[in-house]
Amino acid sequence: MATSLLHSPSFNNFRTGQVCLHMHSSQLQKSIASSCFYLRNRKCNMKLYMVPITSNSRHCVLRATSGSLEVHGTQEQTQVSSGVLDRDNSQRSEELHGISTLPLDDMNDFERQLEELFEEIKTMIRMGNKNEALDLLKANYEGVKEQMDAGSRGIEEAAILDTIALGYMAIGDFKMVGSLLDMLNEVVDGLKGDEPLLDSILTHMGSMYSTLGKSEKSMLAYMRVLEILERVYGSDSTFLVTPLLGMAKVLGSVGKATKAIESYHRAIAILELSKGAESEDLVVPLFGLGNLLIKEGRASDAKNHIVRILNIYKKLYGENDGRVGIAMCSLANVKCAEGNADEAINLYRSALQVFKDSGFMELDDNVMEKTRIDLAELLHAVGRGEEGRELLRECLLITEKYKGKEHPSSVAHLINLATSYSRSKDFVEAERLLRTSLQIMMRTVGPDDQSITFPMLHLAVILYKLKQDEEAEQLALEVLRIRENAFGKESLPVGEALDCLVSIQTRLGKDDQELLKLLQRVLRIQERELGNESLEVTETLKKIVFYLDKLGLKDEKFPLQRRLSQLRNRYKQTVQY
Secondary structure: OOOOOOOOOOOOOOOOOOOOOOOOOOOOOOOOOOOOOEEOOOOOOEEEEOOOOEOOEOOEEEEEEOOEEEEEEOOOOOOOOOOOOOHHHHHHHHHOOOOOOOOHHHHHHHHHHHHHHHHHHHHHHHOOOHHHHHHHHHHHHHHHHHHHHOOOOOHHHHHHHHHHHHHHHHHOOHHHHHHHHHHHHHHHOOOOOOOOOHHHHHHHHHHHHHHOOOHHHHHHHHHHHHHHHHHHHOOOOHHHHHHHHHHHHHHHHOOOHHHHHHHHHHHHHHHHHHHOOOOHHHHHHHHHHHHHHHHOOOHHHHHHHHHHHHHHHHHHHOOOOHHHHHHHHHHHHHHHHHOOHHHHHHHHHHHHHHHHHHOOOOOOOHHHHHHHHHHHHHHHHOOOHHHHHHHHHHHHHHHHHHHOOOOOOHHHHHHHHHHHHHHOOOHHHHHHHHHHHHHHHHHHOOOOOHHHHHHHHHHHHHHHHOOOHHHHHHHHHHHHHHHHHHHOOOOHHHHHHHHHHHHHHHHOOOOHHHHHHHHHHHHHHHHHHHOOOOHHHHHHHHHHHHHHHHOOOHHHHHHHHHHHHHHHHHOOOOOOO
């Protein structure tokens, strides 16, 4: 039940079929060209819910007639952000003209309205108007479901479902996302690969399935995207880069590092051919590849890719640019993996100084915050916990200054400080901080919101260490209930809660057979989501073998003992038997 320092929570970022390849405070953030509405018929006579259902407003219904929009209902303006469809997307739309059931002008208008409405949903969420965003999503879900029940299951319905799913993903209702993806799957399975928008929809599906921990479905979506894009644009098109990177991320997360590395290398080769060997567009795949190699214990190989990023930024922007600071942070990560903590600490501190001197980002920017947290964690690891706590206090003070005391963003920093005090065996102070964080979350979100489970589970761990096992068990059971509803019963967050619960119930003297069943459930989750040879699987196997031995189940014990023996060599530096 070890805990580590966290990064502040943020909404999930989604990408279009395009590649966003510039590391900045908003790195990899790209909106999608989609929205929420339903179509009356195939002539694009659209009904679009643009504002939420509230007691003070009615629907603003936009209808497309003869190429122009007529507004009916309450005339409330919605904020329209700058377009996320770029020149390449426009070109693709032109190339696919004639394939869609909609004329080109109507399809472009369709995409524009999708974009505008999704921006409206994001704005509501960003401004804290979660209920209004939910009203808007629910209204459009009911609309598209009505159309589907009437037999309409084309690309337009798929695009609407896609956007609704992304909206719920941003809100954090993963259970609803799973249901919407099931519906979306039924629609896209019946669509031909030459439908416009299908590649982007499938890419979003791959990303959402990955976030939900459904790696197999994620891979199927990405593979279909690649097939479509290769057929239309060829095997060297830059449009292939986004699904390749998505596949690489999924493969890396389930322990298939070799195939993940192949995907990264293919993406890099495509970009080198198209953009040149010193293009900034190479940064993201080089970054992903470098991180994966570090994870695989190949820090020396990773260093070459990270140094390449550093050199690209220095050449383009000079020594003191904030992007150089970001690359320095990545190089610090490599130094950590190589065991050179002092150089890593110096690189992190230099990067923070570059950020401040260049004015590249605000003090409360996510990247600067992450750098402080990474440095704090390293300082803790080398026994300089008080220096690390100073950085964590700085994060908390900055958040309180910019966003106010007891803002939900402070929760991650309170948890981090609690973790720091826990490492110093000051469990009483850790408990105080965690109860504060839990109180903030309970005032901010509903009692069944999945985000509340993070401080709750941390508090359960601390109470376990304080030998307050009964309250710890109740908290762990509540976390388990909420996460099962939010993520599904076979998800990694549920596995984490189960693992914590087993430790607590073991000391409470609960039935060994029941504890064994819980551990076997944890093992199934970890094997599917993390791979059969992951460190987490190894640790769980050890616990299962212990209980099998305790219960005298020798026939079941021996095969698992052999498996553990095979894993021992792989993890002999990190796993003690």
